Each structure stands twice: as structure tokens, then as C-alpha cells.
Amino acid sequence: MSSERIIKIFDTTLRDGEQSPGASMNMDEKLRIAHQLEKLNVDAIEAGFPIASDGDFEAVKKVAQTIKGPQIAGLCRANNMDIDRAWEALKYAKERGRIHTFIATSDIHMKYKLKMSEQQVLDIAVKAVQRAKGYTHNVEFSAEDAVRTRLPFLAKVVQAVIEAGATTVNIPDTVGYTIPSEFFEIISYLRGNVPNIDQATISVHCHNDLGLAVANSLAAIQAGAGQIECTINGIGERAGNCSLEEVVMTLRTRQDVLPYKTNVVTEHIYPTSRMLSTITGIVVQPNKAIVGANAFAHEAGIHQHGVIMEKSTYEIMTPESIGLNQSKLVLGKHSGRHAFKQRLEEMGYDLNKEDVEKAFVRFKSLADAKKEIFDEDLDAIIADEIVRMPEKYKLLQMNVSSGSFAAPTATVEMDVAGKVKKVAVMGVGPVDAAFKAIKKLTGSKAQLLAFNVGGITGGTDAQGECSVRLLADGRETIGQGAHPDIIVASARAYVNALNRLASTLERKSPQI
Ligand SMILES: CC(=O)SCCNC(=O)CCNC(=O)[C@H](O)C(C)(C)COP(=O)(O)OP(=O)(O)OC[C@H]1O[C@@H](n2cnc3c(N)ncnc32)[C@H](O)[C@@H]1OP(=O)(O)O
Numbered sequence: 001m002s003s004e005r006i007i008k009i010f011d012t013t014l015r016d017g018e019q020s021p022g023a024s025m026n027m028d029e030k031l032r033i034a035h036q037l038e039k040l041n042v043d044a045i046e047a048g049f050p051i052a053s054d055g056d057f058e059a060v061k062k063v064a065q066t067i068k069g070p071q072i073a074g075l076c077r078a079n080n081m082d083i084d085r086a087w088e089a090l091k092y093a094k095e096r097g098r099i100h101t102f103i104a105t106s107d108i109h110m111k112y113k114l115k116m117s118e119q120q121v122l123d124i125a126v127k128a129v130q131r132a133k134g135y136t137h138n139v140e141f142s143a144e145d146a147v148r149t150r151l152p153f154l155a156k157v158v159q160a161v162i163e164a165g166a167t168t169v170n171i172p173d174t175v176g177y178t179i180p181s182e183f184f185e186i187i188s189y190l191r192g193n194v195p196n197i198d199q200a201t202i203s204v205h206c207h208n209d210l211g212l213a214v215a216n217s218l219a220a221i222q223a224g225a226g227q228i229e230c231t232i233n234g235i236g237e238r239a240g241n242c243s244l245e246e247v248v249m250t251l252r253t254r255q256d257v258l259p260y261k262t263n264v265v266t267e268h269i270y271p272t273s274r275m276l277s278t279i280t281g282i283v284v285q286p287n288k289a290i291v292g293a294n295a296f297a298h299e300a301g302i303h304q305h306g307v308i309m310e311k312s313t314y315e316i317m318t319p320e321s322i323g324l325n326q327s328k329l330v331l332g333k334h335s336g337r338h339a340f341k342q343r344l345e346e347m348g349y350d351l352n353k354e355d356v357e358k359a360f361v362r363f364k365s366l367a368d369a370k371k372e373i374f375d376e377d378l379d380a381i382i383a384d385e386i387v388r389m390p391e392k393y394k395l396l397q398m399n400v401s402s403g404s405f406a407a408p409t410a411t412v413e414m415d416v417a418g419k420v421k422k423v424a425v426m427g428v429g430p431v432d433a434a435f436k437a438i439k440k441l442t443g444s445k446a447q448l449l450a451f452n453v454g455g456i457t458g459g460t461d462a463q464g465e466c467s468v469r470l471l472a473d474g475r476e477t478i479g480q481g482a483h484p485d486i487i488v489a490s491a492r493a494y495v496n497a498l499n500r501l502a503s504t505l506e507r508k509s510p511q512i
């Protein structure tokens with residue numbers, strides 16, 4: 001086999017992909033995806049099943065009229081009505097229009113579904129290809145459920161449809177049943193037992209019921225197949241189809257052992273995946289290979305350190321190669337100092353070693369309480385931990401009980417100018433109780449002008465950020481506090497404001 005064979009990519013997102021429950025697209029949506037597939041430079045777009053509905057017919061027609069470059073295929077059963085209707089839509093793509101006709105060849109499908117004998121199926125397959133040939137030279141035939149078909153019969157069908165003029169013969173694993181070594185054997189068998197096999201492109205169409213669609217497709221091309229049928233994000237009937245991005249990026253990344261190329265412009269993969277997910281509402285799982293949100297994200301400190309030093313330590317392909325701007329270091333409880341310091345620097349903080357260490361300790365304890373630490377959380381940590389004035393008052397511990405039955409009560413322990421004091425106070429609500437307790441412990445006469453509370457980041461595990469505006473002796477101060485517990489954040493803000501007030505009054509300079 002010659003090296004660096006070009007493998008044709010036949011995208012069926014708009015046909016088999018649309019068979020995913022909930023993935024139906026209207027004509028405009030199909031057209032938008034088709035334009036994106038055009039940018040990806042796939043070799044063929046299967047735009048729909050024209051006999052299925054008027055809407056599908058119009059969509060296939062519009063794609064055939066509009067898209068330049070890729071071939072445009074339409075699926076049809078092996079009967080005249082379907083084939084004629086398919087060509088009515090596909091004819092607008094002229095010589096790029098491909099009629100894709102199919103019939104099942106496995107015993108189980110022939111017996112229970114079609115209720116036909118082998119001979120009947122063989123005759124119908126040949127007639128269908130001949131009918132399609134009357135319209136175009138560009139005819140694909142699929143032997144549905146090929147991998148569960150008895151091999152001598154499969155070979156007989158393949159030989160007959162090629163004689164009838166099929167230019168592409170597709171060997172689908174309709175139910176995602178086969179394993180890679182078997183698929184390799186099936187394709188090898190056909191290449192060894194169908195005398196005219198070289199007159200057509202062998203195609204494969206793998207479903208993912210056992211999670212093997214990509215592996216099976218790769219095994220098939222290693223055995224000599226020349227076309228892979230696949231979908232964006234791997235969507236499709238049941239567990240989906242072979243994922244375009246996975247198969248294409250495997251071929252791009254493992255050139256050393258897979259000497260095949262595709263024509264796909266891989267930099268359009270990520271935007272295409274996003275667009276499809278937005279249009280269909282089918283969310284890509286975060287750990288999905290290539291296009292999942294975590295595919296280029298590193299959370300563990302040891303990995304982050306490696307990536308900071310040299311990306312290839314933990315990245316086998318670049319995010320840019322699929323159209324992503326850059327990989328992401330996710331700060332969480334497994335992160336280490338290297339990643340933490342790098343993020344602070346990227347955010348513009350130039351901290352000394354001691355301050356980084358102080359912030360890091362606080363970051364680790366926050367990371368234990370919430371899943372992901374965002375830049376806003378780091379801002380709050382820096383504001384709280386580093387950019388602090390000398391503290392006359394320190395909040396040591398607090399506990400608040402609240403609800404709709406007992407009166408809200410705050411028990412607060414503070415260090416007030418070197419003395420540890422504790423008090424329990426009731427209030428209208430938990431924040432009111434906490435503020436009253438702090439006032440009692442500090443003896444402050446400051447008037448509360450404003451109190452604001454907000455979640456810094458989304459989710460119920462968000463770090464709450466509170467701000468408090470106080471007035472005393474004609475001076476206003478603002479205090480801020482952050483903590484996953486919103487009451488603790490409020491108390492921290494209050495104490496922070498009192499400390500600012502104290503240091504302002506001590507310096508006797510009019511600051512806010
Ligand atoms: C493996 C695959 O993904 S194949 C593609 C699957 N995709 C789809 O089915 C989506 C589009 N399908 C549809 O809109 C409808 O099924 C239609 C319009 C094609 C047919 O609808 P209906 O006429 O109501 O038939 P229905 O879907 O209930 O049954 C399928 C019929 O086609 C026959 N049939 C199935 N496959 C083929 C085939 N490849 N060639 C010829 N006839 C076939 C069945 O035997 C059955 O025939 P019957 O009505 O004489 O019993």
C-alpha cells in the first residue's frame with residue numbers, strides 16, 4: 001500500500017447525526033452547519049434523507065444549491081421512489097451530487113425486517129444502483145448491517161453493485177457491534193475476495209454502541225478502506241457515530257504509525273463543534289476527546305508545572321490545531337504553586353515570595369471548599385490577604401444559627417487590640433446578629449451606610465463577596481470580605497471596614 005494515502009471524510013452530521021434524538025435541525029440550521037463543514041473542507045456532506053419529509057427534501061436541495069466544494073449526498077432506500085426524489089434535490093449539485101442508496105444484507109435484517117431472501121436483496125441492490133446511475137456517475141451503495149452479514153454473501157453483493165456502477169461501497173457497522181480486529185478482517189476479506197473491489201472506494205460507517213466507532217474506522221483504513229463516514233461531536237443514532245474530530249485528529253497526531261492524511265482543515269473543528277452543540281442543544285460532555293471543555297485543561301499541579309515548562313509534556317496536540325486559542329490551567333485543589341503564581345502574574349499581580357505563599361495557603365483552603373477557582377476569587381484572596389492594612393481587630397471564629405423558628409443568633413470570637421473576646425448576640429437576621437456582635441466586641445459607634453452581597457462566581461459553591469460602608473467621626477470607609485459562607489464574608493467585610501476606619505483615624509488623614 002502506498003504511503004500517505006488520502007482518506008476521504010464523508011460527514012453525515014446532517015443525516016445520521018440528525019437521527020440523534022432531539023437533534024432535528026431546520027433548513028437554516030442545516031445550512032449553517034453545511035457552511036461550517038465546507039470550511040472544514042470535508043470531502044462529502046450527507047445532507048439528509050430527501051424522501052423522509054418535505055423539510056428534509058428542501059434542506060438537501062438548498063445545501064446542494066449553496067455549498068461549493070464538498071460532494072453532496074442524499075440517502076435513499078433501494079427503491080425507485082426514494083432514488084428519484086433524492087436526485088430531484090441533489091441534481092443542483094450537478095456532478096458533485098451523490099446518490100447514496102442502501103439495503104440491509106444481514107440474515108437478521110433480511111428475515112425479520114425486510115422479509116426478503118438473499119436473492120431478492122441482491123436483485124434490489126443492483127436495480128437500485130442501476131436506477132441511480134441513470135442520474136449520476138456518483139453512486140454510493142451501503143450494505144446495512146454489513147458486519148453481521150455472512151461474508152461470502154457480503155462479497156457477492158459488493159461485487160454485484162460495483163458491476164452495476166457503484167463508485168463507493170460502504171460497509172457499515174450499523175449497530176456498533178464489531179471490534180477493531182474483526183473489522184480489519186472484514187475489509188481484508190473483501191479486498192481478497194471481490195475481484196473488482198479496486199474499481200470503487202471502500203467506505204466505513206461505524207456506530208459507537210460499544211465505544212469502538214473510531215477504533216473500528218481506523219482498523220478499516222489500515223485494511224485498505226478509503227473513506228470514513230463520521231459526524232461532528234460523534235452525534236448520531238443511539239450512541240452515535242464515529243466522531244469526525246477524533247478520527248481526523250488521530251490521523252493528524254499519529255502520522256508516525258498511521259500514514260494517512262485527510263483534507264480537513266482541522267483549525268475549524270472546535271468552532272464547528274460549538275456551533276452544532278448550540279444549534280442542537282446537545283451538550284458536549286466535558287471529558288469528550290478533542291472538543292470537550294476539559295480536553296485541553298490541566299488541573300493537577302504536577303501536570304500544570306509540566307505544561308508551564310513545556311506543553312508537550314502533557315499535550316499531544318496543540319489547542320490551536322483544532323481552533324482553540326490556548327490550553328487552560330484550571331485552578332483547583334490539585335493545583336500547585338507554579339500554576340498559581342503564573343495565573344497571578346497573568347492577572348498583573350507582582351507579588352513577592354512571601355505574599356505568594358500567603359495567598360497560596362488561602363487559595364488551597366478555598367479550593368477545598370469549592371470546585372474551581374476563578375480569577376475573581378483570586379482578586380478577592382489578594383484583596384483580603386495581601387492588600388491589607390494593620391489589623392486592630394481580627395475575626396477569629398464565628399457561628400450563626402438562623403431559620404424561621406428560633407431568633408437568629410451570632411456567636412463571635414475576636415481579637416480586639418490583642419485581647420480575645422467572645423459574645424453571643426441575637427438579631428433580626430443572621431447578618432444583623434453578626435454585625436451587632438462585632439459592634440459589641442469592638443465598642444464601635446460606626447453607622448452602617450450600605451451593605452452589599454454578591455456571589456463572585458457562578459454556582460452554589462461560589463465564593464461570596466460582601467462590601468460594607470461605614471461612617472464614623474465624619475469619615476466613610478468601605479470594607480470587603482470574601483468567603484464561601486456569605487455570613488462569614490459579611491462579618492469579614494464589617495471587620496475590614498472597622499480596621500480601615502481605625503487606621504484612618506490613627507493616621508488622621510481623610511481617607512475613604
Ligand atoms: C441504518 C440507518 O440509519 S438507515 C436510515 C434511517 N433513517 C430513517 O429511517 C429516517 C427517515 N425515515 C423516514 O422518514 C421513514 O422511515 C420513511 C419515509 C423512509 C419510510 O416511512 P414509512 O413508509 O412509513 O415506512 P417505515 O419507516 O414504517 O418502514 C420502513 C419500510 O421501508 C422498508 N425498507 C427499510 N429499508 C429499506 C431499504 N433499504 N430499501 C427498501 N426498503 C426498505 C421496510 O421494509 C419497510 O417497508 P414496509 O413499509 O413495506 O413494511
Ligand SMILES: CC(C)C(=O)C(=O)O
Nearest residue numbers: 102142144172174205
Ligand atoms: C444507511 C447506513 C449508511 C447507515 O446509516 C447505517 O448502516 O448505520
